[in-house]
Structures are given as C-alpha cells and as structure tokens.
Amino acid sequence: MTRTVLAGGHVLDVLSGVVERSDLAFEGDRIVSVATGLDGDVVVDCAGGLLVPGFIDCHTHVCLSRTLGSTQPYSLPRSAVPLSAVPVLATLLRLGVTTVRDAWGADAGIRLAVASGWIDGPEVLISLRQLCTTGGIGDQWAFGLGGFDSFADPAMPDPVSEGEVGARAAVRRMVRAGADWIKVTATGSIRFPDAHDVQLTVAEMAALVETAHRHGGRGVMVHAHAARAAELAAVAGARSIEHGVWLDEAAVHAMASADCWYVPTLSATHGGSARHDGDLAEAHRRSVRLAIDAGVPIAMGSDAPVQPHAEVLHELAYLAEAGLGAMGALRAATVNAARLLGLSTDRGVLAAGMRADIVLLNGTEPDVAALDQRVRAVWRGGTRVSRE
Numbered sequence: 001m002t003r004t005v006l007a008g009g010h011v012l013d014v015l016s017g018v019v020e021r022s023d024l025a026f027e028g029d030r031i032v033s034v035a036t037g038l039d040g041d042v043v044v045d046c047a048g049g050l051l052v053p054g055f056i057d058c059h060t061h062v063c064l065s066r067t068l069g070s071t072q073p074y075s076l077p078r079s080a081v082p083l084s085a086v087p088v089l090a091t092l093l094r095l096g097v098t099t100v101r102d103a104w105g106a107d108a109g110i111r112l113a114v115a116s117g118w119i120d121g122p123e124v125l126i127s128l129r130q131l132c133t134t135g136g137i138g139d140q141w142a143f144g145l146g147g148f149d150s151f152a153d154p155a156m157p158d159p160v161s162e163g164e165v166g167a168r169a170a171v172r173r174m175v176r177a178g179a180d181w182i183k184v185t186a187t188g189s190i191r192f193p194d195a196h197d198v199q200l201t202v203a204e205m206a207a208l209v210e211t212a213h214r215h216g217g218r219g220v221m222v223h224a225h226a227a228r229a230a231e232l233a234a235v236a237g238a239r240s241i242e243h244g245v246w247l248d249e250a251a252v253h254a255m256a257s258a259d260c261w262y263v264p265t266l267s268a269t270h271g272g273s274a275r276h277d278g279d280l281a282e283a284h285r286r287s288v289r290l291a292i293d294a295g296v297p298i299a300m301g302s303d304a305p306v307q308p309h310a311e312v313l314h315e316l317a318y319l320a321e322a323g324l325g326a327m328g329a330l331r332a333a334t335v336n337a338a339r340l341l342g343l344s345t346d347r348g349v350l351a352a353g354m355r356a357d358i359v360l361l362n363g364t365e366p367d368v369a370a371l372d373q374r375v376r377a378v379w380r381g382g383t384r385v386s387r388e
C-alpha cells in the first residue's frame, strides 16, 4: 500500500490546541503516524503550512442552493434539484469540508453518489425532510392550493404528523427512506412571529426521540429559535439544538444537563445581507455566550445556502468572535462535530488510526479569520482533492 507523507509542515492537535512541527503519514484512507522524520513512497512538501483535521459541517443543505430564497422555488425540473448539489459538494470539498450533515433536502441518492465516487464531495449524512406538526415549516400549504408536495418524490416522505402515534410513524417513514438523522422543527422561521412558538407537545417530542433511538440509535436534531422550544427538546432527549437565536439560562442549563449539543449556525444572522440584522445577530451571540458559560457542547453548522456554500468557513470566524475563540471554533468544526455525529473514533483529530481527512492551510497559525483564503490542499480518506 502506498505510504504518503505530508512532510515539513506543522500539525495542529485540536485536543490540546498545540501546534508543533511534525510530519504525517497515511496509507489508504487511514493516518498511520504523526511524528517528525517520517518517510514514505510519496512525499508532499508542507513547509510553511499547518495540517488540521478535515472540517465537518453539522448543518447544511446541499440540495437547496437553487431553491432556498428563490422567488420561484418550485419552478425547477425535479432532477435539477439534486443535480444542483454537484457543484455545491465540489466547492465544500475544495474548502476542506470532508463530512456534512444535511439538515433537509438531500435524499439517499446524494449520499450514494458521493460514497460511490460518481461525484466529488464530503461524506453526506442525510435527514431528508423536516418533521413538523400541521402548519410547521415542513408543512407545504398555500391559500388557493391547499397542501402540496414540492418534492413530488416518494423518496422524500411526508414529514407532517399529529400526536405521539403520528410522530412515531413520521420517524419510521424517514428511516425507511434512509435518513441518518431525524430533523424536527419545533418553532417557525426566524423572521416570523411563530419563531417563538413551541409547536410540539412534550409527548410528541418524546415520541420522536424515542422512536429515532429505537431505530439504530438515530439522533434527533431540532430547529428551535426560541428558548422554550429548545428547552423542551433538550429535556426530551434531542441530540442537538439548531440555531437557538433566543436561548436563555433555563434553556442552556437544560441542554447542559441533557448533554444536548448546540449548533448555532451564526451565518443565519451574520454575513452577507444579514450583516444589517444587528439585534438578531447580537441576540444570537448572547445565546452562544450563555451556552459556553453553561458548558453546552458546541458544533459548527453553516446553514448554507442561507449564506453561499462558498462562505461556509466564515462560520468559524463568527463562532470565534461570539466567544469560542479561534481554537474553540476549530474544535467545533472538527473534534466536537465528530462527537456530535457519533464519529469521533473515526475522524475529527489527526492521529494514527483516524481517517485521512486532512486540510493543509497556508501559514502555521491556528487562526480562523479568512480561513478559506488559506486552504492549500485537501485530502478526503487519503485521496487528494482536485483543485480544478
């Protein structure tokens, strides 16, 4: 087996935060050694660079770049929606994102296409659609039209349910269609009054979590902008709270007690046109500070294409500014993201036995500002990513 050595650079140990001059060797898709003075069949000069683990985005939407925010989101031919993921996935991989959790929109075919090598991309974990109660975000309904299904695709099951029995059935529909994670919306969208509602009952949320866990130990990721919905989901055993723009002390303490993760997706209120959302952005950063103080574990999620996928690494800068600091942001996008996704024995740190998901950055400082400008090379599972 070919032994590749990334030689002459520095290596970041994300666990300790230490940057040291070191080489890294991998064979096949596995790292075999991190030490000085290594040799191998292929040697890549990494002088002046920093090796970090491949980035993990715990909340993205790889199939929505042409529909979310579009004035005519339902005008695309059906096949165009998944095909729009092809350039998105290539972009993410070139930026060093080697694993993503899709928070709705991608089906099992996207995961299969990447795993089979038909298209280039990060490994994709899917959730299919957003489970909700009647009138929730995933419930597509319009005056004059009534209920409709923009996917019109039996591989994207109906996400709407009522009551405990309905909630269990909705989870099972997603599991049947291949969901790795169960996505649930407990509040409305950020810019509408129902962002502060608690749309599910305690019994419904508990039924979702219990049924997801019953099927292969799947986790539930919960869209919750406001504190009471986040608290209810955490107490019910949700694995992660997404967004959480308006958390409070009770919510973060419930999350910390339940070992529930926080994926802030600060890009939703920062960056691009959202730069003008001063109040929302400040509320969001306050939630991050409350979570840090309460000891809630935090993982990186961009919520792209809320901002373009090409700007995914800006999320690390927002996390750093919100209180995690550069090293905390790097951990949120590597080792901590791997822990949330249940993959920490396989990736998230650069160590022998781990998957060779590696990013070579220009410069040896573990900064996160303008990170996308610093990506020199990327390996996913030991395969170097084409820069074309």
Ligand SMILES: [Zn+2]
Binding pocket: 059, 060, 061, 103, 303
């Ligand atoms: Zn999202």
